[in-house]
Amino acid sequence: MEKRFLTPAETIRAIVENGRRVLTQSRLRTVVLSFLSGVYIAFGAELATVVTQDAAGFVGQGIARLLSGSVFSLGLMLVVVCGAELFTGNTLLSGSALQGEISWGKVLENWLIVILGNLVGSLFIAWLMFESRLWSSGNMVDHSLRIAVVKCQLPFGVALVRGILCNWLVCLAVFMATAARDVAGKFLACYGPIMAFVASGFEHSVANMYFIPTGLLLSGELGRNEPGLTWGNFFMANLLPVTIGNILGGVVFVASAYWYVHLKGEGRRERPEG
Template sequence: MAYLVPNEFVTKMIDAGEAKIFMSTRDTVIRAYMAGAILALAAAFAVTVNVQTGNPLIGALLFPVGFCMLYLLGFDLLTGVFTLCPLAVLDRRPGCTWNGVLRNWWLVFIGNFAGAFTVAVFMAIIFTFGFSEAPNAVGMKIGVIGESRTVGYSAHGAAGMLTLFIRGVMCNWMVSTGVVAAMMSTSVSGKVIGMWMPILVFFYMGFEHSIVNMFLFPSGLMLGGHFTMMDYLLWNEIPTVLGNLVGGLTFVGLTLYSTHARTAPRRAA
């Protein structure tokens, strides 16, 4: 499992950010759509495992399979491009601008949401036999998750909003570490091992991931969760997106870039 040293994989991070900025609209949206769909299916899988085993650790151990699949297939999550694209601008790559970064982020957001929402509809149909009966145990669990992570936060006011934001920050600290970990190795097994560890941490700790939530909360609304679309947007999705942006860019992108791509001068002997 060949390992790349930090200055090598940080260069790959910058290269990846540049490539994503210049990617066509069609390819950007398709890749984002598939990433959102696969991650949503992995979330449904993990919740199913949690319900059937009663052990959240087992679900967390298995959830990273979706993340590994989507990145090995070259698909993009919003959480990953939050971290990678700005590096190309900071490195002054020709033609890379903040407008290009914002364009990429918006297209990936749209694609991720569309993919996650597609799976949300599909799974709601499965959980209710085509909406002909009450949700099964997994469907009921998803509804409860949606309630606790929207109105549950709003019940605490500003403290709830702060907690939600920090959970978003911590989430993308781990998720973007997983994105970078895939660049540390040139073998499939090395990439998978590198990605698996931080994704396991994020999921088991209950941190807030904007794309996972694009599946959980629309699903919860379709499955009888007692919260509204406005609750979802104001008390989860928007603060989570902002937290994901801060966490990935600050604790992963900028720290690695500043110390491995723009290393400070050596101290005199």
Template structure:
């Protein structure tokens, strides 16, 4: 059967989290770089569709293409490892320690940012004919997003910061549901359909995704938007990362583990290090 039952799903998630800890630095950075780059291209595509069709729903429907492609190819996002690696630590998988987990998160963050930033530079060139003219309508829309989601939050003070954090929580609740959905079916079509739904929801609702923002906000700055790097970090990226961590682990990883993990026998998993090909077998 192509459907993976919840108990087996949790086992697969724990195994995937454990395997990430044992990846080399090069493997982790390359997977994260490509994950950030592909998601950034999907974000540029979705904004382009939304602007040119004047229909934000059309952009949201098409945005999951990037997420699906990157996970089918075994690349990584910070939002995903925020959910999977802590599960392996919670399950007491051998070798999954706090330092190992933090190392994985740090490398994935760096790789995601590098990939997203490269796409931001390339798309800024695309939108401005190599910085020789004003940005087109899509470039202007990206700048507006950057301003609204930095100084727009700052204008509301503490209430704005709370809203930003909550949007980050809600975002990775959905995104990590998509990460889990990548393992809930053994067929490619099943994976595509189940990943598509929560990712479309998060994008249309305007929740805050740390990796998408690694593209949108540097793009806005390159295209002349009226906010600063410190605005971006303080009033978006840092609170979004924290919200993404809380949302993904609390509402997806932990809840699935508490509901199905021990019944699935994930506690006390075999002590051998994860196979380098484990993620390929999981298609994750």
């Protein structure tokens, strides 16, 4: 009888071995998969914005956040089941480097390509949604601007800590999805942690590549001068600290922790060049 799921030791080993794909996968393939991942996360972010545009007034702030996290989880479900390269999930490549399966140079190369591909994919969906004019109905404009402004006004340290907490949960979702052996199990593995990080108000770098540019596009179109909402603040006040936090959350608290518990001391392969 086939196992319904992998043990934690088997899961981190599968994640580490899967990291070897960066040794043979072409850069162009990585670019395409990264673009798609940015698109998928943006779909989740867009859906969360639509669903919660007026929900708090009817069901309260807490339930509205629960709804937001519930529908946003679609993004990681698409990434996991359809296959794509997501920067936050790829912080788990650090486990492969710790085990000597790939070099740290390959990890950094992958991260750079993937985060740029994620950015392009997210911006593409933000632009398409802007051009769709679907934001012109309901409370979409005010809600989208409010999300973007709040994110751009976060202090650096606050954004960094929220980034750590976010990717701790995201990488646990990827960890559990790897352990699951069927699609239903992978869906459930994605849902819980992603719902939790969104409902809690944590910060995800790739999601913010949709949320904040959407606010910037709308503010420019409507001539609304929102405090702190600039492209400079998007990159330096939000994306930079959140990305650093996401790296720390995934590398330290998931990849390194489970590598240390289950794989440290096992025989290593010769460290590859690159």
